[in-house]
Amino acid sequence: MVQNYIMDLRKRIGHDPVIMVGSGVLVVRNQTDLLLQLRSDTENWGVPGGAMELGESLEQTAKRELKEETGLQALNMRFVTVLSGEELFYTYPNGDQVYNVVAIYEVTQVEGALRMEDGESLDLRYFPLNNLPHNIQSISRKIIDAYLFL
Secondary structure (H helix, E strand, O other): OOHHHHHHHHHHOOOOOOEEEEEEEEEEEOOOOEHHHEOOOOOOOOOOOOEOOOOOHHHHHHHHHHHHOOOOOEEOEEEEEEEHHHEEEEEEEOEHHHHHHHHEEEOOOOOOOOOOOOOOOOEEEEEOOOOOOOOOOHHHHHHHHHHHHO
């Protein structure tokens, strides 16, 4: 489990910066609406996604995180881009620091019903791409902007 890996790593290095590799998933409905989750850790809106587990591919990470965080299964998935660099530095509310490397995927067809079961979401909602909420997590804002302006 990635959670044990990260927890073990954090026991050794504390809150010092690490490179965190993961995937973000942009679920786009009818080319106009974007699925966002209200994150329980920051109380900001964000795209579904998360850290890669040991031995997992980036696409597998995207599919797993989408299912865990939203209950949805991707029927199609298109690689968009990879984001990295200093602008993806993030400090979590608990003080952990990371430099994110994020593979971005677009999904336009899903099956299943929206559900929150992993404790990471307070709400799941589609928003019009031209009217997104203002309180979007900084990394998610960069992911959305990269998608919209590619």
